[in-house]
Amino acid sequence: MLELHSDVDKGDGSIKxxxxxxxxSSIFIIDENTGDIHATKRLDREEQAYYTLRAQALDRxxxxxxxxxxxxxxxxxDINDNEPKFLDGPxxxxxxxxxxxxxxxxxxxxxxxxxxxxxxxxxxxxKTSVNLDLGTSVVQVTATDADDPTYGNSARVVxxxxxxxxxxxxxxKTGIIKTAxxxxxxxxxxxxxxxxxxxxxxxxxxxLSGTTSVTVTLTDVNDNxxxxxxxxxxYNVPESLPVASVVARIKAADADVGPNAEMEYKIVDGxxxxxxxxxxxxxxxxxxxxxxxxxxxxxxxxxxxxIEAANMHVDPRFLSLGPFSDMTTVKIIVEDVDEPPVFxxxxxxxxxxxAAKVFFHPSPRYSIxxxxxxxxxxxxxANSGVITTAKxxxxxxxxxxxxxxxxxxxxxxxxxxxxxxxxxxxxxxxxAPEFAMEYETTVCENAQPGQIIQKISAIDKDDPPNGxxxxxxxxxxxxxxxxxxxxxxxxxxxxxxxxxxxxxxxEQSVFxxxxxxxxxxxxxxxxxxTLTIRxxxxxxxxxxxxxxAEAYILPAGLSTGALIAILACVLTLLVLVLLIVxxxxxxxxxxxxxxxxxxxxNIVRYDDxxxxxxxxxxFDMAALRNLNIIRDTKTRRDVTPEIQFxxxxxxKSIPDNVIFREFIWERLKEADVDPxxxxxxxxxxxxxxxxxxxxxxxxxxxxxxxxxxxxxxxxSDWGPRFKRLADMYGSGPDxxxx
Numbered sequence: 001m002l003e004l005h006s007d008v009d010k011g012d013g014s015i016k017x018x019x020x021x022x023x024x025s026s027i028f029i030i031d032e033n034t035g036d037i038h039a040t041k042r043l044d045r046e047e048q049a050y051y052t053l054r055a056q057a058l059d060r061x062x063x064x065x066x067x068x069x070x071x072x073x074x075x076x077x078d079i080n081d082n083e084p085k086f087l088d089g090p091x092x093x094x095x096x097x098x099x100x101x102x103x104x105x106x107x108x109x110x111x112x113x114x115x116x117x118x119x120x121x122x123x124x125x126x127k128t129s130v131n132l133d134l135g136t137s138v139v140q141v142t143a144t145d146a147d148d149p150t151y152g153n154s155a156r157v158v159x160x161x162x163x164x165x166x167x168x169x170x171x172x173k174t175g176i177i178k179t180a181x182x183x184x185x186x187x188x189x190x191x192x193x194x195x196x197x198x199x200x201x202x203x204x205x206x207x208l209s210g211t212t213s214v215t216v217t218l219t220d221v222n223d224n225x226x227x228x229x230x231x232x233x234x235y236n237v238p239e240s241l242p243v244a245s246v247v248a249r250i251k252a253a254d255a256d257v258g259p260n261a262e263m264e265y266k267i268v269d270g271x272x273x274x275x276x277x278x279x280x281x282x283x284x285x286x287x288x289x290x291x292x293x294x295x296x297x298x299x300x301x302x303x304x305x306x307i308e309a310a311n312m313h314v315d316p317r318f319l320s321l322g323p324f325s326d327m328t329t330v331k332i333i334v335e336d337v338d339e340p341p342v343f344x345x346x347x348x349x350x351x352x353x354x355a356a357k358v359f360f361h362p363s364p365r366y367s368i369x370x371x372x373x374x375x376x377x378x379x380x381x382a383n384s385g386v387i388t389t390a391k392x393x394x395x396x397x398x399x400x401x402x403x404x405x406x407x408x409x410x411x412x413x414x415x416x417x418x419x420x421x422x423x424x425x426x427x428x429x430x431x432a433p434e435f436a437m438e439y440e441t442t443v444c445e446n447a448q449p450g451q452i453i454q455k456i457s458a459i460d461k462d463d464p465p466n467g468x469x470x471x472x473x474x475x476x477x478x479x480x481x482x483x484x485x486x487x488x489x490x491x492x493x494x495x496x497x498x499x500x501x502x503x504x505x506x507e508q509s510v511f512x513x514x515x516x517x518x519x520x521x522x523x524x525x526x527x528x529x530t531l532t533i534r535x536x537x538x539x540x541x542x543x544x545x546x547x548x549a550e551a552y553i554l555p556a557g558l559s560t561g562a563l564i565a566i567l568a569c570v571l572t573l574l575v576l577v578l579l580i581v582x583x584x585x586x587x588x589x590x591x592x593x594x595x596x597x598x599x600x601x602n603i604v605r606y607d608d609x610x611x612x613x614x615x616x617x618x619f620d621m622a623a624l625r626n627l628n629i630i631r632d633t634k635t636r637r638d639v640t641p642e643i644q645f646x647x648x649x650x651x652k653s654i655p656d657n658v659i660f661r662e663f664i665w666e667r668l669k670e671a672d673v674d675p676x677x678x679x680x681x682x683x684x685x686x687x688x689x690x691x692x693x694x695x696x697x698x699x700x701x702x703x704x705x706x707x708x709x710x711x712x713x714x715x716s717d718w719g720p721r722f723k724r725l726a727d728m729y730g731s732g733p734d735x736x737x738x
Contacts, residue, residue: 002036002037002057002074002598003035003036003037004017004030004032004036004037004057004070004580005035006035006057006066006067007067007157007736008057008066008067009035013033013060014033014059014060014061015059015060015066016033016058017030017031017032017033017034017035017055017056017057017058018030018032018055018056018058019037019053019054019055020054020055020580020595021051021052021054021055021071021385022051022053022058023050023051023053023055024053026040027039027040027041027043027051028040028074029052030055031174032312034317035057036053036289037053037518038687041148043076044076045076045077045079045147045148045715046146048076049075049076049148050073050074050075050076051074051076052071052072052073052074053071053072053073054069054070054071054072054075055070055072055077056068056069056070060319072594072673077151079147079154079385080147080152080153080200080201080206080207080208081292082145082147082154082208083145083147083200083208083209083210084143084145084157084198084199084200084208084209084210085143085144085145085146085210086141086142086196086198086210086211086212087142087144088141088142089211089212089213089214090212090213090214090215091139091141091213091214091215091218092214092215092216092217093138093177093214093215093216094138094216094217094218094219095136095138095179095216095217095218095219096136096218096219096220096221097184097185097186097187097190097218097219097220097221098183098184098185098221098223098317098318099135099136099182099184100136100182101135101136101179101180101181101182114491125501126646128147131230133182134178135168135169135178135179136178137177137178137180138168138174138177138178138179138214138216139173139176139177139214139216140174140175140176140177141159141170141177141196141198141212141214142175143157143159143175143198143210143611145157145200147200153200153201153202153204153221153506154200154201155200156200156201156202157198157199157200158172158173158199158200158202158203159171159173159174159175159196159197159198160172160174160194160196160197160199160203161177161194161195161196161197162195162197162211163190163193163194163195164193164194164195164214164216165180166181167179167180167181167184167192167423168180168181168192168194168216170196172203174199175196177194177196177214177216184218184225185218186218186220186221187224187255188217189218190217190218191214191215191217191218192215192216192218193214193215193216194213194214194215194216195211195212195213195214196211196212196213196214197209197210197211198210198211198212200254212558220256220257220258220260221256221260221315221317221318222260222311222313222314222315222318222324223256223315223318223321224254224255224256225254225311225321225322225323225324225325225326225327226253226262226263226309226310226311226324226326227250227252227253227326228250228252228309228326228327229253230328230627231328232328232329232330232331233248233250233328233330233331234328234330234331234332234333235247235248235330235331235332235333236332236333236335237291237295237332237333237334238295238334238335238337238338239294239295239296239334239335239336239337240295241291241298241356242294243291243292243293243294244287244290244291245290245291245334246288247289247290247291248289248332249275249281249286249287249288249289250265250286250287250289250307250328250330251284251285251286251287252287252309252326252328254285254311257664259313259423259473260286260311260313260315261311262285262311262312262313263266263280263285263287263309263310263311263312264280264309264310264312265278265279265280265287265307265308265309266278266307266308267305267306267307268306268307268308268327269306270303270305270306271303272303272304272305272332273305273306274292274293275292275293275295275303275423276289276291276292276303276305276332277289277292278290278305278307279650287307287309289305289307289330289332295334296334297334297335297336297337299334300334301333301334302331302332302333302334303331303332303333303334304329304330304332305329305330305331305332306327306328306329306332307327307328307329308325308326308327309325309326309327309328310324310325310326311324311325319734338412338415341408341415341416341417342634343405343407343417343418343419345391345419347420347422347423348419348420348421348422348423349424351422351423351424351426363659367380367382367405367406368380368387368403368404368405368406369403369404369405369406369418371404372402372403372404373401373403374388375391376391377389377390377391377393377401378390378401378403378423380445382404382618385405387405387421389639390416393425393429394425394430395425395426395427395463396431396461396462398425399424399425400422400423400424400425401422401423401425402420402421402422402423403420403421403423404418404419404420404421405418405419405421406418406419406629407419411688425631426565427462427463427464428462429464429519429521429522429523429524429525430462430525431460431461431462431525432457432460432515432517432519432525432526432527433459433460433468433470433517433518433519433526433527434458434459434460434527434529435456435457435458435459435529435531436456436457436458436459439454439456439531439532439536441453441496441531441532441533441534441537442456442533442534442535442536442544442547443503443511443533443534443535444503444535444536444537444538444542444544445503445504445505445535445536445537445538446501447498447500447501447503448498448501449498449499449500449501450497450498450499451497451498452495452496452497453457453484453496453497453498453533454495454496454529454531454533455493455494455496456472456493456494456495456496456515456531457470457492457493457494458470458472458492458517460519462519462521464520464521466536468492468519468520469492469519469520469521470492470517470518470519471491471517471519472486472488472494472515472516472517473486473488473489473515473516473518473521474486474513474514474515474516475514475515475516475528477514478513478514481499481513482499482500483498483499483500483503483511484496484498484499484511484513484533485497485498485499486495486513486515490691492658494515496513496531496533503535504535505535505536505537505547507548508535509534509548510532510533510535511532511533511534512530512531512533513530513531513532513533514528514529514530514531514532515528515529515530516528517529534547535547553597571630627672667684673733712725712726712729713726715729
């Protein structure tokens with residue numbers, strides 16, 4: 001690559017060369033004897049275009065510089081080793097269909113790119129015009145070349161189209177893709193795939209190239225007018241079809257899509273302009289014909305409509321293709337239907353008095369829809385249609401009744417006509433006046449004569465046509481009272497005034513003032529309402545402070561301290577009562593606290609001595625199961641006894657008593673079949689002593705006689721429990737005076 005040489009070097013090997021800087025020893029090496037610099041691997045300008053190196057000549061023996069250090073720059077010379085690349089590819093673009101392609105006659109010298117020879121030629125055409133196509137721009141593609149654009153033609157790119165002709169073209173220098181053919185129709189083909197090539201070296205032979213794909217989609221324009229598939233349509237509809245029902249759906253075909261296919265329909269002519277109307281379904285673009293008025297076969301049997309469909313968004317560029325609208329004829333045949341009876345009026349309105357009996361005769365009517373007359377206020381004659389009241393009407397409860405009258409055909413009961421009757425109830429004076437509210441009236445103890453203490457008014461549930469007029473007065477028994485008077489204000493209100501002063505709560509805390517109210521009805525009605533007046537202690541402004549007579553009396557006899565002492569005593573007594581009740585409840589607490597607990601899990605201990613104070617087997621069931629043997633006394637295992645008794649001697653066996661065994665077995669069988677018995681093991685105790693005892697009867701009418709034939713000496717052998725009886729009835733000399 002490079003040779004360095006020092007003037008000091010005589011060629012005898014006394015000088016050596018060293019190299020330092022970027023890439024020294026790794027990319028570049030130097031021959032220390034000759035100073036030649038070599039590259040150890042392939043250099044790439046696109047990775048690094050410049051290297052800065054330093055070289056120096058040293059004395060081989062002393063290793064000292066013989067000349068100053070030299071610095072130099074190595075520049076990498078570019079070659080065409082990189083092809084153009086489309087970094088943003090592949091591309092997608094859209095262009096409106098029917099895009100124009102303008103042509104300009106140009107007699108100048110034009111540079112043309114020949115895609116066959118891949119060369120740019122200059123054609124001199126001084127007298128021949130050239131047609132230059134200026135199509136609609138679609139998209140611009142860009143290819144980049146990593147080679148040095150300042151050196152040669154390695155980075156000069158030329159574009160050409162490999163696929164997509166003759167519909168599209170590309171400008172060689174800019175890479176702008178344009179339409180090449182006019183009148184491209186989306187309805188015929190809506191998508192094109194182009195292959196664009198970019199070649200360096202200005203497209204010359206030996207240049208490198210790269211390609212990319214461009215997907216071009218034709219977008220829709222409104223270039224197709226709507227057209228009805230048929231010139232006329234016919235539909236049959238029954239006359240009973242209700243208003244707003246759909247009669248038919250018609251649709252004009254439009255090859256466009258989206259907003260360009262949106263249409264509007266209208267009836268432009270025909271004898272059904274006021275009977276039918278047409279609207280558009282926004283989703284399907286169908287024209288929906290609906291009924292605007294009721295149909296009647298007896299009045300008109302058919303209708304003819306002229307309907308127009310037109311695009312809503314028309315492109316002026318395509319008006320030359322014809323009108324963007326179409327016409328069709330729709331004929332509607334009305335079919336006869338067996339109809340129910342029809343009322344002469346859809347709604348009957350009438351005004352009747354609360355006391356009316358017969359008020360409507362809609363001949364011929366048959367029945368009332370009881371769903372509209374749940375309280376059954378009205379009846380109707382099935383033949384004449386006369387409506388009568390079944391109950392007394394009350395305007396204050398319901399001022400208007402809306403009922404439905406049904407009419408049924410005699411030949412076809414399924415045909416039912418409906419008529420609607422609105423009955424407004426006229427008012428009569430049947431309610432007496434009363435107070436407008438519950439008044440809470442007070443009078444101060446220091447009130448002066450003629451002072452206003454209450455203003456009252458009245459209400460009446462009736463509604464007279466000229467409004468209410470009420471008259472107020474005191475009743476006859478209250479007219480001459482010395483406490484209060486009443487003044488009628490002539491405006492449906494009255495004022496209550498005091499007649500005297502010196503009201504005292506101690507003397508009378510409440511006054512009852514009866515007030516007589518009369519209305520202006522015909523006939524007039526009246527009522528007596530009682531006004532309750534409380535005597536209160538008032539402040540200087542006349543505002544009531546307290547109206548309780550007791551509150552006034554108590555402070556005179558008891559002080560606050562006395563009241564507190566009384567309350568403390570009452571609380572103490574309540575606490576003592578609660579303590580006593582609690583202690584009694586604790587004494588009476590049941591042995592088993594949890595009633596739901598299984599009885600097998602509880603040991604119940606009773607303080608019952610049974611046969612004697614030494615009897616510790618009062619609940620031993622073994623004695624009942626086997627009466628032949630009386631076992632030794634054993635301590636109970638289920639409880640811890642408070643006192644341990646000594647074992648007593650075992651008594652001799654007694655004869656078998658079958659009655660006890662039979663009794664136990666009978667009770668056991670009853671418990672097994674008893675549905676109310678507990679489902680778990682339980683302990684059942686029976687107080688049954690049998691038909692007799694071993695000692696037989698312990699008393700007789702003549703037992704106290706000393707001449708008795710009975711001998712009770714054996715009582716001494718029964719133990720200490722019968723010692724008292726043995727002393728009383730024994731024949732031994734030591735028992736006579738014991």
